[in-house]
Amino acid sequence: MNIRIEESTYGILIRALCKIGSVSQALELSKYMVEEGFSADQKICSLMLAAMCNHMDDNNGEVLGFLEDLKLLGFEPRMVDYFNLIRVLVNKGKGVDALGVLKQMKLNGLTPDIMCYNLILSGLIFERDFSRADKVFDELLLLGLIPDIHTYNLYINCSCMQNKIDDGIKMLGSMEELGCAPRLSTYVTILKALCEAGELDRVREVMNRMRKKGVNLDSESYEIMIHGFINNCDIYEACSLLNETLDDDYFLHPTSLDRIICRLCKMGLSFDAIAFVNEVGFKAYRSCNTRHQ
Structure with a gap:
């Protein structure tokens, strides 16, 4: 039809493709746009990278390779772009790759903030890569980050x-x-x-x-402590903590009480178990009535 598509039209189409998750097609359209003599729009490239991160499973693509393709178009990632990239890599269990992105940030003259370092640390610790995690922590301190x-x-x-x-x-x-x-x-x-x-x-x-x-302590942390004392055979401390939770009107899962009773019985302390049930039962009844009132 001898109609030359304008730059704004490309932008509309690329945004629409990103919105529906067709990021690979958006990239192909961006390449064609550059071939037609238009320069890569930084905001649109940033949008495509964000869409790639959000639809990574749908596209089955490699986000790092996608970033390199965008760079070939003239894209210069900003802090927010690197942060999104690090976030998605950490969420996918690729802490070491995320660390590589952090290094690329610094090579490009950008100083990562504490949020970026927190993401990297969480990823490396999840992968139990403790030596790298220790180095990352030392590095953020050397950079003067708080x-x-x-x-x-x-x-x-x-x-x-x-x-x-x-x-x-x-x-x-x-x-x-x-x-x-x-x-x-x-x-x-x-x-x-x-x-x-x-x-x-x-x-x-x-x-x-x-x-x-x-x-x-809250209900969840009380549960952790009670089970910790039970596992280490300090049953009376576990009983004391459970009583404390009821005094403070916390709700605990019934398994905590069951485990204490079972452990007392296994230790041959059946009478203590009965006394404990009577005491705790009264407190639980009183606590339940208080909540309903």
Whole structure:
């Protein structure tokens, strides 16, 4: 028809293809657009990369290769583009590839922020690549980035997964000195690791530390602690914690009570088990009535 398609028309078509998830076709149209003498629109390229990240399973494509194709068109990724790319790679369990994207960012003169580093750390820790995770943490400190609560939680989790619980506990003190108060999730990571290591005295120390800081356990963390004490045969501490939850009107899963009763019976403490059932049963009934009122 001898009609030359305008640049704006290409933009409309490419956006429409991205919207319906046909990102590979959007890329082919972008290549044809460049061949026709138009320059690659940075916003449209960014849109295609974001669409590729969002429809990665539908397209069965390799997102890193897609980025390289966009670069050949003249695309210069921005911080948000790299962040989306890192996010999708981490979610797909490709932490090492995400680390490669982080390095590419720096080569292109962009300084990753703490959110990018948190994503990388979570990906590497999930893959149990602890040596790289430690280096990434050191690197963000050298760059002068200020860790946030998520960074500290990731570091403590990484330490505990490596059975370096002392390093995690030391980090608690460092956090407080730097003005970042540990949250319940921070303490629970350490408490769980101590329970798994059978260090119940230290569990009590950390719990006392929490109370002094005004950090109280919730239902989920109470469950973790109760099962931790049961597994380490400290049944009376588990009973004490369960009583504490009922006093504070928390709801616990019935399996916690069942496990305590079974353990008492196996230890030949049937009378203690009956007394415990009577005491807990009354508190649970009272707690239930209070909630209904």
